[in-house]
Amino acid sequence: MTATERTTEPTAQAEPTAQTEPRTEAERVAFWERQASRLDWAKPWHTAHAFERPQRIGTREDGAPDFTVPRIEWFAGGTLNAAHNCLDRHVEAGFGDKPALLFEGEPGDRRTLTYADLQEEVSRAANALVSLGVEAGDRVVIYLPVIPETVIVTLACARIGAVHSLVFGGFSADALQFRVEDTGAKVLVTSDGQFRRGRAVPVKDAADQAVSGDNDIEHVLVIRRTGDDIAWTDGRDAWWHEALAAASPDHEPQQFDAEHPLFIIYTSGTTGRPKGLVHTTGGYLTQTAYTHALLFDLVDGELDAANDPQKVADAVHWCTADLAWVTAHTYEIYGPLLNGVTQVIYEGTPQVPHAGRHFEIIERYGVTTYYTAPTLVRSHMGAFGSRPAAGERPADRWDLSSVRLVGTVGESVNPEAWSWLRREVGAGTAPVIDTWWQSETGSCVMSPRPHDACWDAETTPDAPKPGCATRALPGLSAAVVDADGSPAPTDEQGLLVVDGIGPSAARTVWNEPQRFLDSYWAHFGERGWFLSGDGARRDAEGDITVLGRVDDVINISGHRLSTIEIESALVSHPWVVEAGAAPTTDPLTGHAVLSFVVLSQEAPGVSGDDLRDTLRAHVSHRIGPIAKPAHIIAVPEVPKTRSGKIMRRLLTQLFEHTTLGDTTSLTNAHAVDDIARIVGHPAAEPPTACPADHLTA
Incomplete structure (x- = not known):
């Protein structure tokens, strides 16, 4: 594999052939050429795919390696509307x-x-x-x-x-x-x-x-x-x-x-x-x-x-x-x-x-x-x-x-x-x-x-x-790898990478090509791998379960726990319809599990002690004692982006009474105010008359 991959002289009307899953880079490019024939093209392309991987060009002032910015093209020269x-x-x-x-x-x-x-x-x-x-x-x-x-x-x-x-x-x-x-x-x-x-x-x-x-x-x-x-x-x-x-x-x-x-x-x-x-x-x-x-x-x-x-x-x-x-x-x-x-x-x-x-x-x-x-x-x-x-x-x-x-x-x-x-x-x-x-x-x-x-x-x-x-x-x-790029052991969390990108991949960050490199390509870009930022594990059959953002990991005494797994365990209890798990500082174990839960209609009048004891026991049974939440707080909603992603860092910041980070992308910003009032965060605002809805995907 070279730093620059290029396929030229294709035809926009490539004939489909009996296909198995494309395996090689050439097969993959040819596959997408055939799929491109689903569209109307005014003019066929001259280059099916060109990918200039990041190449190391030196060292930055902070000692980190410096790379060129990747260039990705598909079907260049072809025109359409x-x-x-x-x-x-x-x-x-x-x-x-x-x-x-x-x-x-x-x-x-x-x-x-x-x-x-x-x-x-x-x-x-x-x-x-x-x-x-x-x-x-x-x-x-x-x-x-x-x-x-x-x-x-x-x-x-x-x-x-x-x-x-x-x-x-x-x-x-x-x-x-x-x-x-x-x-x-x-x-x-x-x-x-x-x-x-x-x-x-x-x-x-x-x-x-x-x-x-x-x-x-x-x-x-x-x-x-x-x-x-x-x-x-x-x-x-x-x-x-x-x-x-x-x-x-x-x-x-x-x-x-x-x-x-x-x-x-x-x-x-x-x-x-x-x-x-x-x-x-x-x-x-x-x-x-x-x-x-x-x-x-x-x-x-x-x-x-x-x-x-x-x-x-x-x-x-x-x-x-x-x-x-x-x-x-x-x-x-x-x-x-x-x-x-x-x-x-x-x-x-x-x-x-x-x-x-x-x-x-x-x-x-x-x-x-x-x-x-x-x-x-x-x-x-x-x-x-x-x-x-x-x-x-x-x-x-x-x-x-x-x-x-x-x-x-x-x-x-x-x-x-x-x-x-x-x-x-x-x-x-x-x-x-x-x-x-x-x-x-x-x-x-x-x-x-x-x-x-x-x-x-x-x-x-x-x-x-x-x-x-x-x-x-x-x-x-896609692959699940460790920090060095080696395959992660079976059933252990690793980094999810896309090691065979498709034509719909983003080309850059608007006005910030360096940020595009730093965010997605600096770590594995020389190998041609896109770093998704998500953690995942691959089971013995080769199937991948996504575990959420890599930074949404709680490290308790050296045990790395996925917030998604803890939330899934909480939601499996009939009292809980939604859960957000996040780390909070613990002087003994490094991190402790902090859980905010939205209660279901099946949990009327549950006391705080009963809620804590019952859900801690439930998580212990589903995952293990190491995953038991140290804190369980009932809230009306958890803060989410418009795509339904829980902003877990806000949960930690609210609980620890630290400065809140960017909230402009929240679809239910009122949830932050509700939680702030519950935990006594100084950023709490008065209730709003008509909060924005968060349930549409």
Whole structure:
């Protein structure tokens, strides 16, 4: 293996051949070339893949080795348009009347957009952006809830080559301001408000505050969602509906190089300042289209199989993620539209006006694939019970028979939540795809495959294992290694690396290439391995279980314990629906286990002593005495990012009364205030009237 890997002179229309799993680097590149033929290319690429690994060039002042920054390219020289691949080609193929988006707002308003409708709206929006001076390469920040306009403006950016950056509509003005300034955006798209927890929540004020400083914003495009009165800046602000009404419905999509930036997405900020990861067009769309088809059962099991037309026609896909999360970019915007399926998007919170709102939506639209976060699954468990009684199960109250596949994404799913999702939503027979991937990888890296083996765990020894991401998908490779890069011993925690990256991998950190190197490539980059930052273990069968962030490890007297394992043990008790475990300083053992728990409806009136003693004994039984929490504190919620990741460092900081780190990426910042009041942290704030929701993935 050389420092620079390059494959040239491919054809964009490579013929599929009978394939086993690609093993060598050449086979892997050839595999992704075949998957690239799922897309429409205006011009074939001249270089299938080029990867310049980091090379050591000296030593830094602090004594650490210094490396060159990696360069990654896929399908360079080939040109295409993302919006054309999502819309125009389906309309041209005669599917213009097929529903693309089935939208439901939290108040109950509904809207259906066909592929032809969406194509026209995206074309109008593209023309509107051009009229505001937006050109290819300019950045557009999108600060919106889950509404059709969010998808429309995202694809409009892609259509004209503008780089989009979506920001969760529940983020604070400070979080939005950082992203506006860091991207150097020319246009901000926002709304007057959004519906959340049964009420209209203002949004425009936060947008105004975010663009009040030193930035490059020239226009703020405002979507009327709630109809509430808002502040207005003449000359800068413009109404979305007026801009689109004045725009032509005809727009010829421009063609861009495969390496043209498509979007910037910011990491959750669980450690340090959020990083703006840059994803490019051709490689991202290739891996997104293939993995969406593979994972959500649009093919019949062959590695290179084309999508089954009947499966595509029957599919009603629902990814519950907020559109600003990378999961939504890949499996709610681009993936489903690239594959021409119908999908549901829902604006609001999952328990308004009742705890079964998601199941009501599944029944109404005949959802076939339901992809959500472990956090949301545990909220269902809290509302309906870990073992609902007869007549109280979701399937007893709503028709969930359309569901043929369920999946999880975000943090590692607890085995109890995995089993509940399959049993209560998937009727005990639906495959569960427990997917592992990151903002950095762009699309899925590891998951069970829905067409593999038998899914009857009671009769089949090799059935998928609850809470286990199993193995890498075709064309990809992952390994569990120690700090020196040697394979970690069986069943022992090691570092999870991607030793065979895919085309959808991030290319750099926006304006910070050195940070891209330091964060992901400095440790194993010379070998061509991407360091994920997650810990994992591989079992005797070769299957991988992800154990959470490497820094989410509690070291007790030399014993390294995964926070995920401790949390899973706590959640397996019927009193606990959610748990966050973190280390706290202990003078004798180094670390002690600190646990914050959200109690289920099955734990009314439990005293603090009973709670502590019962859960300590339960964890001791499930893991061992070394893992017993020293502190167990009941709280209303644990702080999480929008992807459902628990910010465990905040738990330690709150408990130890130290300075709190960055909280701008939290989706439920009010949880920090609630816990601060409970533990007496000086940062405690008065309760808020309407906290942002945290249950949507």
